[in-house]
Amino acid sequence: xxxxxxxxxxxxxxxxxxxxxxxxxxxxxxxxxxxxxxxxxxxxxxxxxxxxxxxxxxxxxxxxxxxxxxxxxxxxxxxxxxxxxxxxxxxxxxxxxxxxxxxxxxxxxxxxxxxxxxxxxxxxxxxxxxxxxxxxxxxxxxxxxxxxxxxxxxxxxxxxxxxxxxxxxxxxxxxxxxxxxxxxxxxxxxxxxxxxxxxxxxxxxxxxxxxxxxxxxxxxxxxxxxxxxxxxxxxxxxxxxxxxxxxxxxxxxxxxxxxxxxxxxxxxxxxxxxxxxxxxxxxxxxxxxxx
Numbered sequence: 001x002x003x004x005x006x007x008x009x010x011x012x013x014x015x016x017x018x019x020x021x022x023x024x025x026x027x028x029x030x031x032x033x034x035x036x037x038x039x040x041x042x043x044x045x046x047x048x049x050x051x052x053x054x055x056x057x058x059x060x061x062x063x064x065x066x067x068x069x070x071x072x073x074x075x076x077x078x079x080x081x082x083x084x085x086x087x088x089x090x091x092x093x094x095x096x097x098x099x100x101x102x103x104x105x106x107x108x109x110x111x112x113x114x115x116x117x118x119x120x121x122x123x124x125x126x127x128x129x130x131x132x133x134x135x136x137x138x139x140x141x142x143x144x145x146x147x148x149x150x151x152x153x154x155x156x157x158x159x160x161x162x163x164x165x166x167x168x169x170x171x172x173x174x175x176x177x178x179x180x181x182x183x184x185x186x187x188x189x190x191x192x193x194x195x196x197x198x199x200x201x202x203x204x205x206x207x208x209x210x211x212x213x214x215x216x217x218x219x220x221x222x223x224x225x226x227x228x229x230x231x232x233x234x235x236x237x238x239x240x241x242x243x244x245x246x247x248x249x250x251x252x253x254x255x256x257x258x259x260x261x262x263x264x265x266x267x268x269x270x271x272x273x274x275x276x277x278x279x280x281x282x283x284x285x286x287x288x289x290x291x
Contacts, residue, residue: 005032006030006031007033008030009029009031010027011023011027012026013027035063035117035152036117037199038061038062038206039061039063040061040064040142040143041061042057042059042214043060043121045216047088047089047137047216048219048220048221048242049220050222050242050243052243055126055127055132056124057126057218058122058124059142060121060122061122062117063116063150064108064144064148064150065110065116065150066105066108066144066148067106067108067142067144068103068104068106068142068144068145069102069103069140069142070102071129071130072101072141073099073100073130073133073138074136075097075099076134076135078097079137080286081097082096082097082098082137088217089216091215091217098139102129102130104129108120116150126218134220135219135221135288136219138218138219139215139216139218140215140218141214142215143209143214144207144212149201149207151201151202154202221242222241222242223240223241223242223289224240224241224242226239226240227285229281233281234275234276235276236273237274237287238268238272238273239287247268247271247272248272249270250267250268251267251289252267253266253267253274254286254287254288255282257282257283257284263280264278
């Protein structure tokens with residue numbers, strides 16, 4: 001059982017420091033253990049999901065009984081445009097290159113009230129939610145509303161089960177692009193945002209989209225790509241299978257300029273390597289094999 005509240009900690013006078021000296025007298029200190037605030041976090045920072053992973057994304061929650069899932073698909077043909085202003089894990093100008101393909105509320109299935117306050121690990125199986133396209137990037141966002149929280153306010157814990165209709169997929173509209181940018185898009189109905197209460201889980205201001213949403217970009221693929229430039233202007237490219245770590249031969253390497261125009265196309269050798277001098281220095285290098 002996880003206890004919360006204020007406790008007395010006594011450090012005995014016989015405790016010795018690094019110089020082998022004792023404290024000389026007992027020390028009494030008060031320590032406080034607070035209830036964990038409702039929170040979602042992704043486990044790990046990677047953006048590439050090898051096929052052996054099964055398209056599963058691990059995440060952790062505490063004091064929550066459900067999460068909202070939103071998936072935005074960045075189409076493969078738009079990836080280079082996206083990378084003009086982003087790294088792979090970026091989120092700028094999303095409305096130009098992607099569309100929301102899924103919005104859904106998922107119950108976490110926690111029924112024991114004692115388990116709410118403990119950090120729990122879950123896995124989101126994307127393959128059960130969408131049909132992933134090779135080469136596309138998916139922005140996966142997890143968020144929560146106040147009614148999903150089980151944080152005790154006023155001595156009471158919200159353990160009510162969610163109604164079944166809340167667990168159905170929602171009607172998706174891509175007509176309003178504001179949701180790509182508006183971090184404060186959610187508040188409890190009829191309540192205004194109060195900045196001074198933003199860290200208080202018993203106030204509606206804690207549940208703005210800015211503080212309750214975590215997002216990460218995912219791209220499905222098994223090709224590991226390394227590119228290095230020599231002082232002579234030559235490029236060295238190495239490809240390897242992310243599952244077996246073995247070199248990948250006959251991988252098609254495409255070089256593009258900043259305007260997404262193809263500069264040249266070539267392939268790796270039997271050792272998964274390629275040395276070449278491009279006609280002009282590429283801004284993008286794309287690796288493809290079999291698909």
